[in-house]
Amino acid sequence: MIARATPLGIVGVGRMGANMARRLKECGFTLAAIHDTRPDAARALAQELGAQASPTLAGVTERARIILTVVSDDRAMRAIFAPRGDSLLRGARGRSFINCATITPAVHLEIERLARRAGARAIEACMASSIPQARQGTLALMCGGERATFRALLPLLKALSPAPRWIGSAGRAAQVKALVNMVMNINTAGLAEGLALGEALGLDLDLLREVFSQTGANSRVLETDGADMQHRAHECYFSAAHAAKDSSIALVLGRQKGLRLPLAAATARQYARMKRVGLGELDKSGIAELTFRGRGGRGLKRSRD
Amino acid sequence: MIARATPLGIVGVGRMGANMARRLKECGFTLAAIHDTRPDAARALAQELGAQASPTLAGVTERARIILTVVSDDRAMRAIFAPRGDSLLRGARGRSFINCATITPAVHLEIERLARRAGARAIEACMASSIPQARQGTLALMCGGERATFRALLPLLKALSPAPRWIGSAGRAAQVKALVNMVMNINTAGLAEGLALGEALGLDLDLLREVFSQTGANSRVLETDGADMQHRAHECYFSAAHAAKDSSIALVLGRQKGLRLPLAAATARQYARMKRVGLGELDKSGIAELTFRGRGGRGLKRSRD
Numbered sequence: 001m002i003a004r005a006t007p008l009g010i011v012g013v014g015r016m017g018a019n020m021a022r023r024l025k026e027c028g029f030t031l032a033a034i035h036d037t038r039p040d041a042a043r044a045l046a047q048e049l050g051a052q053a054s055p056t057l058a059g060v061t062e063r064a065r066i067i068l069t070v071v072s073d074d075r076a077m078r079a080i081f082a083p084r085g086d087s088l089l090r091g092a093r094g095r096s097f098i099n100c101a102t103i104t105p106a107v108h109l110e111i112e113r114l115a116r117r118a119g120a121r122a123i124e125a126c127m128a129s130s131i132p133q134a135r136q137g138t139l140a141l142m143c144g145g146e147r148a149t150f151r152a153l154l155p156l157l158k159a160l161s162p163a164p165r166w167i168g169s170a171g172r173a174a175q176v177k178a179l180v181n182m183v184m185n186i187n188t189a190g191l192a193e194g195l196a197l198g199e200a201l202g203l204d205l206d207l208l209r210e211v212f213s214q215t216g217a218n219s220r221v222l223e224t225d226g227a228d229m230q231h232r233a234h235e236c237y238f239s240a241a242h243a244a245k246d247s248s249i250a251l252v253l254g255r256q257k258g259l260r261l262p263l264a265a266a267t268a269r270q271y272a273r274m275k276r277v278g279l280g281e282l283d284k285s286g287i288a289e290l291t292f293r294g295r296g297g298r299g300l301k302r303s304r305d
Numbered sequence: 306m307i308a309r310a311t312p313l314g315i316v317g318v319g320r321m322g323a324n325m326a327r328r329l330k331e332c333g334f335t336l337a338a339i340h341d342t343r344p345d346a347a348r349a350l351a352q353e354l355g356a357q358a359s360p361t362l363a364g365v366t367e368r369a370r371i372i373l374t375v376v377s378d379d380r381a382m383r384a385i386f387a388p389r390g391d392s393l394l395r396g397a398r399g400r401s402f403i404n405c406a407t408i409t410p411a412v413h414l415e416i417e418r419l420a421r422r423a424g425a426r427a428i429e430a431c432m433a434s435s436i437p438q439a440r441q442g443t444l445a446l447m448c449g450g451e452r453a454t455f456r457a458l459l460p461l462l463k464a465l466s467p468a469p470r471w472i473g474s475a476g477r478a479a480q481v482k483a484l485v486n487m488v489m490n491i492n493t494a495g496l497a498e499g500l501a502l503g504e505a506l507g508l509d510l511d512l513l514r515e516v517f518s519q520t521g522a523n524s525r526v527l528e529t530d531g532a533d534m535q536h537r538a539h540e541c542y543f544s545a546a547h548a549a550k551d552s553s554i555a556l557v558l559g560r561q562k563g564l565r566l567p568l569a570a571a572t573a574r575q576y577a578r579m580k581r582v583g584l585g586e587l588d589k590s591g592i593a594e595l596t597f598r599g600r601g602g603r604g605l606k607r608s609r610d
Contacts (some may be wrong), residue, residue, distance in 0.1 A: 128520040140519055167512070175506050176516055179499045184521035186495030186568065193566045194488040197555065200562035201480050207472070211481055214445055215433040216489035219524035250502065257505035259596065263495045266571040291564065 002066065002155045007032030009064030011057065011080055011088065013045045015236070016100070016127065017070030019134035020160055024068075025049045027137070027159040033063040037076075058090040066156060070100045073245055074107050081111050093119035096153060100125050102181065102242070104249050105171035112145060112170040121149045124170065125157060126177035130237045138162060144173030175253065182250035182264050185243045188221045188284050189267045195229050196291035205230045229288035232300060240287065241280035244271035307371065307460045312337030314369030316362065316385055316393065318350045320541070321405070321432065322375030324439035325465055329373075330354045332442070332464040338368040342381075363395040371461060375405045378550055379412050386416050398424035401458060405430050407486065407547070409554050410476035417450060417475040426454045429475065430462060431482035435542045443467060449478030480558065487555035487569050490548045493526045493589050494572045500534050501596035510535045534593035537605060545592065546585035549576035 008029055010021045013036045025031055031051035036042040039055060046053035054060045057080055060067060067088060071077055077099065080088050088097065097115055099108065099122060108124045115122035123145030133139045141161035143150050150157075150166045157164035167173040194217065198208040209226045212218060228234060247268035254261045270287060279286055279297045289295045313334055315326045318341045330336055336356035341347040344360060351358035359365045362385055365372060372393060376382055382404065385393050393402065402420055404413065404427060413429045420427035428450030438444045446466035448455050455462075455471045462469035472478040499522065503513040514531045517523060533539060552573035559566045575592055584591055584602045594600045 128516070140516075142516065165516075172508070175508060176503075176513060179503055179508075179513065180516060180520045180522045182502070183495055183499040183517060186498070187492050187522070187524055190488055190491030190495065190568045190572075193491070193559075193564075193569050194484045197487070197559050197562065197564055197566065197569075198481075198484050200564055201558065203477070203480060203484075208481060208484065211433070211445075211447065211470075211485060212488060215485045216525050216529065217485045217492070219492055220521050224521065253506065254498075254502050257502065257598070259498075259502055259505055259598065261498045261502065261596070262571040262575060263491065263568060264498050266567040267495075270567060291566070293562070293564065 002153065004028045005030050006066060007064045008156075009033040009035070009054070009060040009067040010070070011035045011060055011067060012070040012072070012076070012101070013041055014070065014072070015131050016134050017068070018045050019131055020068065020070060020100075021045060021049060023135055023137045024156070024159055025051075029156065029159065033060040035060045056086050057088045058086050061088050061090055061092050061095055065094070066096045066098065066153070068098045068100065072101060072242070074103045077101055077103050077107055077111060081114055083114065089114060089118045089120070095120040096149065097122040098125050098153060098156070099123070100127055102126060102177050102246055102249070103174060104252070105174035105178065108144060108171045108174050121146065122170075123149050123153065124173050125160075125164070126173045128177060128180050134160075141165065142167050142173040142176050144168055145170045178246060178250045178253060181243070181246035182267075184221060185247045185271065185284065186263050186267045187219045188225055188243070189270050189287055191219065191221055191226060192229055192285075192288040192291045195226065195288060196293070200293050225283075225285035228283065228285040232288070232295070234282040234286035234289070234300065236281060236283045238284050239280060240271050240274040240282050240284055243284045244268065244275055244280070247271055307458065309333045310335050311371060312369045313461075314338040314340070314359070314365040314372040315375070316340045316365060316372060317375040317377070317381070317406070318346055319375065319377070320436050321439050322373070323350050324436055325373065325375060325405075326350060326354060328440060328442045329461070329464055330356075334461065334464065338365040340365045361391050362393045363391055366393050366395055366397050366400055370399070371401045371403065371458070373403045373405065377406060377547075379408045382406055382408050382412055382416060386419055388419065394419060394423045394425070400425040401454065402427040403430050403458060403461070404428070405432055407431060407482055407551055407554070408479060409557070410479035410483065413449060413476045413479050426451065427475075428454050428458065429478050430465075430469070431478045433482060433485050439465075446470065447472050447478040447481050449473055450475045483551060483555040483558060486548070486551035487572075489526060490552045490576065490589065491568050491572045492524045493530055493548070494575050494592055496524065496526055496531060497534055497590075497593040497596045500531065500593060501598070505598050530588075530590035533588065533590040537593070537600070539587040539591035539594070539605065541586060541588045543589050544585060545576050545579040545587050545589055548589045549573065549580055549585070552576055
């Protein structure tokens with residue numbers, strides 16, 4: 001079992017990672033080392049939480065027994081677990097890694113193998129919620145990897161999620177996560193089209209959203225993003241750039257299986273277009289900037305500064 | 306106000322119309338005339354409900370004061386309200402028409418004008434629910450047209466819906482309805498892709514649907530169609546052919562407004578493809594037959610007979 005005094009490391013303190021660190025601190029866990037590719041961000045959070053920032057990855061492994069990684073993509077995951085140079089794998093014997101990034105499922109398999117070779121253990125803990133849930137410890141966590149490792153890490157996982165769930169072997173949780181985000185992104189892109197057409201027709205969008213909520217058009221993203229699309233409130237919880245990445249992870253899985261996924265493909269193209277026109281750092285609701293007449297991100301400057 | 310003895314006519318007794326007729330009868334209304342392009346269907350329902358089948362449209366107008374029309378598309382609407390020949394408009398002075406079909410909004414405007422010229426009144430009452438709701442009088446009804454006419458018809462509308470809603474002038478409710486179905490169809494087509502990819506990856510689809518329901522992938526169609534997609538239960542409540550029609554109504558509205566709606570377009574293509582490969586009479590959930598490996602409607606024969 002994990003004692004609260006077990007030293008923890010956190011790698012990647014963006015919007016999600018920083019709030020998970022705050023939550024763990026609040027629950028009485030011991031934050032021993034914080035690392036980020038932006039040293040300023042690591043230092044600021046370390047100071048806030050009375051922890052130490054580590055300029056190197058190997059330094060995190062040295063100071064911590066359990067290391068939570070919350071990075072952005074496949075490339076970043078492979079970099080922190082590099083077989084050579086500064087890496088979390090240096091001196092990793094006996095360490096446990098909890099990897100939270102939404103990445104290609106096969107990369108979790110790679111990392112699990114590398115960790116095992118280094119005498120360490122790794123599980124994936126995919127997050128299906130957003131920033132407020134990270135802060136409050138109410139994330140939906142889907143975990144993959146060895147079940148025994150999952151069980152050993154449960155006390156810590158339970159500080160982050162009311163009901164961490166073991167999905168299956170390494171890569172399985174990441175597959176489920178890719179599917180969740182693929183479907184969520186499709187529903188989001190579709191909602192942005194429906195509201196944009198309603199606006200173009202001169203309909204009252206409050207009424208339209210209410211009717212949607214009472215009919216077959218209802219969805220979780222209608223609740224979370226509908227009003228934001230209408231009012232152009234695209235402060236970032238889950239960025240369009242992340243949506244683009246996740247949709248493309250699912251598309252690649254589909255291609256590998258020989259499936260035709262036209263909705264997923266159209267959605268990935270829309271989110272890729274957001275990045276191309278400089279709107280990738282808006283929240284995913286910002287896709288409405290592509291569909292509403294005369295928007296295209298114009299007049300949004302203040303909220304993006 | 307409408308007395309229960311006011312003679313009613315029903316035109317179009319398909320899956321929805323027949324059940325609305327049963328409901329009205331049960332509520333004590335007087336069914337005076339029933340018409341359908343399939344005379345057998347009209348006779349069978351007339352016999353069941355102790356009403357009279359009318360072989361002509363003019364015969365319905367002659368016998369009834371309020372006429373409910375529940376036909377399938379623009380063409381059928383224009384045919385029953387034809388300016389010449391056998392038509393509901395013959396001798397229509399003083400009649401009220403309640404038009405329930407999901408059709409192009411502009412056609413409701415045409416019909417309202419034609420009705421007014423014939424000394425009659427017409428409102429649209431767009432239904433955002435399915436067969437069980439039609440039978441039980443729990444439809445979501447969105448109405449458009451003159452508000453006074455809507456008010457006068459409320460006692461009858463309330464037999465069909467707990468809360469009939471006036472949306473605006475003629476065509477407005479049909480616009481909202483087109484948007485509801487456009488977004489619903491997108492969510493349905495997207496869900497069919499997510500579950501198909503889950504299946505191809507060897508994931509447990511019960512678990513996947515449960516995770517979807519707890520995350521940003523949740524939607525009304527996940528509740529209504531998710532299990533049916535998994536288990537290939539495509540008994541028809543709302544046909545793929547209707548979904549194709551409704552998505553294309555919305556797409557045309559979008560084109561008229563100069564909007565780019567790639568998700569709506571991809572969805573319309575998928576439902577059009579269902580019709581092309583002979584699956585148009587499956588329920589909309591049957592779109593999973595296009596996305597799951599090795600399905601394509603094979604092995605579904607019994608449920609379609």
